[in-house]
Amino acid sequence: MENTVAVVADKQLPYTTVEQFLKHIERRAFHMARLGTGNADSAMDIVQDSMYKLVEKYSTKQPLEWKPLFYRILSSRLTDYYRRKAVRDRLFVWSKSTSVDSEDSFPDALARAPGRNSETPDEMLMRSQRIQQLDRSVQQLPNRQRQAFMLRCWEGLSTIETAIAMEISEGSVKTHYSRAMHALRDMLEDYRHD
Amino acid sequence: MTKPTSFEQNLQRDLLALEETTGAPEIFRLAQARRSALAQEKSSESSFFWPAFGISAASLLLAGVMLQGQLGLNYQQEASNNEVLLEFEDDQLDLYQDLDFYYWLADIDMDSAS
Numbered sequence: 101m102e103n104t105v106a107v108v109a110d111k112q113l114p115y116t117t118v119e120q121f122l123k124h125i126e127r128r129a130f131h132m133a134r135l136g137t138g139n140a141d142s143a144m145d146i147v148q149d150s151m152y153k154l155v156e157k158y159s160t161k162q163p164l165e166w167k168p169l170f171y172r173i174l175s176s177r178l179t180d181y182y183r184r185k186a187v188r189d190r191l192f193v194w195s196k197s198t199s200v201d202s203e204d205s206f207p208d209a210l211a212r213a214p215g216r217n218s219e220t221p222d223e224m225l226m227r228s229q230r231i232q233q234l235d236r237s238v239q240q241l242p243n244r245q246r247q248a249f250m251l252r253c254w255e256g257l258s259t260i261e262t263a264i265a266m267e268i269s270e271g272s273v274k275t276h277y278s279r280a281m282h283a284l285r286d287m288l289e290d291y292r293h294d
Numbered sequence: 295m296t297k298p299t300s301f302e303q304n305l306q307r308d309l310l311a312l313e314e315t316t317g318a319p320e321i322f323r324l325a326q327a328r329r330s331a332l333a334q335e336k337s338s339e340s341s342f343f344w345p346a347f348g349i350s351a352a353s354l355l356l357a358g359v360m361l362q363g364q365l366g367l368n369y370q371q372e373a374s375n376n377e378v379l380l381e382f383e384d385d386q387l388d389l390y391q392d393l394d395f396y397y398w399l400a401d402i403d404m405d406s407a408s
Contacts, residue, residue: 119332126324127316131309140320148327155331227311234308253302254309285301 118159121166122151129174132250135238136178146181150174171255171265175247182243237287241280244268248276249284 115121126147133143150173158169238246244266251262252273262277263270298306316324 119328122328122331126328127313127321130316130320130324131312144320144323144327147324148331151327151331152334155334227308231308231312231315234305235312250309253298253306256306281302284305 113163115166116163118155118166121163121170122154125167125170126151128255129170132254133174133178135235135250136243136246137181138239142181146174146177149177167255168257168261168264171251171257172267175266178243178247233288237284240287241283244272245276245280245283248273249280252277 115124129147129150130143133146134140137143137146150170153173154166154170158166161169238249241249247266248262251257251265252259257265259270259273259277262273266273268276
């Protein structure tokens with residue numbers, strides 16, 4: 101691995117132990133995997149597998165290195181998932197419509213989510229709709245673009261950290277990210293903000 | 295790093311809001327996953343302890359046996375050396391006794407010659 105410590109050394113970390121790190125990252129990782137797979141159960145398996153791998157192999161590394169390493173593992177697990185899914189879809193074409201990877205009912209979670217105290221019911225509804233729209237749009241992005249977008253925009257990783265996590269060049273990260281933003285701008289044309 | 299545009303900032307804000315929509319069952323399963331991942335780390339630590347302890351104990355035992363053998367060998371060697379010395383001393387005694395005899399014989403021969 102490249103000198104990850106040097107890359108992220110200037111960041112203040114909100115965690116010092118692996119447990120704190122996993123706690124800090126687990127929800128975001130779950131949603132990233134869910135957007136990548138379109139299925140909450142598969143996403144949960146992928147996140148759990150990534151946690152196991154990180155603890156098993158890299159818990160002795162410096163806390164600065166955990167985030168890029170974790171996302172590298174997650175990215176690799178997602179790639180494995182896409183490969184397996186592609187093979188399965190090719191083998192079982194007739195059962196594609198009943199596949200377990202059809203869109204899950206996760207948006208119901210939006211309804212369960214507590215709203216902000218300052219929001220009126222109308223604002224809460226608008227926010228909920230906006231998040232659902234964003235959720236759908238992100239799922240429509242090609243895999244690499246989605247990964248680059250989520251790591252850069254959501255996780256706030258730098259270009260070089262994203263490159264380490266995705267195991268591609270910085271130039272490729274910039275390309276994928278730029279295309280993802282372009283696509284999202286088109287898809288979220290009616291995207292309204294407060 | 296370039297400054298994020300307002301579009302990016304809005305996306306980021308909504309993505310962070312999306313995180314907050316995680317339902318209780320998912321949060322529970324994530325906590326379970328985290329705990330089992332961390333438990334695996336602890337069990338791997340303890341599973342490493344016993345083989346390491348066994349190897350160390352066996353090494354110490356082997357070293358002890360070898361040292362004991364070496365001491366026994368030294369003792370035997372020392373004992374055999376002492377025996378050689380004793381034998382040597384006996385031989386020397388005989389030699390001296392023989393020498394006395396030859397001196398006496400020589401003196402008698404010299405006396406008779408003179």
